[in-house]
Amino acid sequence: MNNLFPIFLKLEELHTLIVGGGNVGLEKLEAVLRNSPKAKITLIAPEIKDEIKELAQTHNLTLIFEKYDSKYLDSIDIVIAGTDDKAVNQQIQQDCKAKKILVNIADTPDLCDFYLSSVVVKDDLKIAISTNGKSPTFAKRFREVLEEILPDTLHETLDNLQSIRNKLKGDFQEKVQKLNEITKVMRGE
Numbered sequence: 130m131n132n133l134f135p136i137f138l139k140l141e142e143l144h145t146l147i148v149g150g151g152n153v154g155l156e157k158l159e160a161v162l163r164n165s166p167k168a169k170i171t172l173i174a175p176e177i178k179d180e181i182k183e184l185a186q187t188h189n190l191t192l193i194f195e196k197y198d199s200k201y202l203d204s205i206d207i208v209i210a211g212t213d214d215k216a217v218n219q220q221i222q223q224d225c226k227a228k229k230i231l232v233n234i235a236d237t238p239d240l241c242d243f244y245l246s247s248v249v250v251k252d253d254l255k256i257a258i259s260t261n262g263k264s265p266t267f268a269k270r271f272r273e274v275l276e277e278i279l280p281d282t283l284h285e286t287l288d289n290l291q292s293i294r295n296k297l298k299g300d301f302q303e304k305v306q307k308l309n310e311i312t313k314v315m316r317g318e
């Protein structure tokens with residue numbers, strides 16, 4: 130049973146901190162930027178990979194070439210930590226708890242408030258996949274399957290539905306009924 134509650138964050142409105150500038154830091158940074166290219170991000174680590182330095186040239190990404198310190202949590206909303214030092218990762222989790230900041234410790238699911246997901250994107254449609262931490266590789270493979278089967282005409286469909294939605298008159302119940310009627314074809318009815 131997967132009890133995780135999925136939400137879609139507006140990361141350009143929040144300030145994200147990534148701690149660690151190695152492979153994991155880069156992977157998580159890329160995951161964030163792929164979805165939210167305008168996200169406001171600060172990344173801290175004494176050693177930062179060149180690929181991350183390049184991303185800082187073209188994104189709202191500030192790099193700090195220091196060791197983690199709790200002072201860097203000031204004005205931060207959400208934290209992703211992936212240093213190669215378990216004790217540091219644990220300290221970050223404790224500091225975030227004390228400050229009520231949501232935190233992801235990449236290599237320790239038990240210390241995470243949230244997990245990253247595999248993300249399928251086709252135009253405005255976005256599907257997030259979670260395996261409850263059981264198999265990120267399954268999530269990745271299933272993303273590939275869904276990417277393959279989603280129709281290329283989605284853009285048109287969603288635009289049409291949006292314009293119908295904006296034009297519909299009547300009370301809420303009537304609108305819901307009408308929109309359900311129009312989209313019945315999706316269930317093969």
Ligand SMILES: C[C@@]1(CC(=O)O)c2cc3[nH]c(cc4nc(cc5[nH]c(cc(n2)[C@H]1CCC(=O)O)[C@@](C)(CC(=O)O)[C@@H]5CCC(=O)O)C(CC(=O)O)=C4CCC(=O)O)c(CCC(=O)O)c3CC(=O)O
Pocket residue numbers: 156157160233234235236237238241243244245246247248258259260261262263264265266267268269272
């Ligand atoms: C719990 C979670 C916490 C979190 O990171 O948020 C977590 C934890 C861990 N990942 C590990 C390993 C790998 N992670 C990936 C890939 C992804 N991992 C992602 C999410 C999550 N990973 C969260 C649960 C998501 C869920 O519920 O399914 C994805 C979906 C999203 C993203 O990271 O952007 C992204 C795929 C994106 C895509 O392509 O669609 C691959 C495959 C690869 O890289 O090809 C491997 C190697 C193969 C393998 O192990 O499966 C390890 C062991 C490390 C070690 O052995 O040292 C841990 C720690 C542990 O499990 O203890």
Ligand SMILES: NC(=O)C1=CN([C@@H]2O[C@H](COP(=O)(O)OP(=O)(O)OC[C@H]3O[C@@H](n4cnc5c(N)ncnc54)[C@H](O)[C@@H]3O)[C@@H](O)[C@H]2O)C=CC1
Pocket residue numbers: 148149150151152153154173174175176177178195196197211212213214217235236
């Ligand atoms: N490489 C991978 O794909 C995966 C690795 N892991 C685990 O995650 C951890 C990190 O892995 P990598 O990113 O590959 O390591 P890495 O060696 O490439 O990077 C470690 C990063 O942590 C930073 N760091 C170290 N101490 C710090 C501190 N006090 N404050 C701030 N930053 C600090 C370093 O400067 C460096 O940028 C390792 O423990 C690894 O076992 C987990 C999942 C996958």
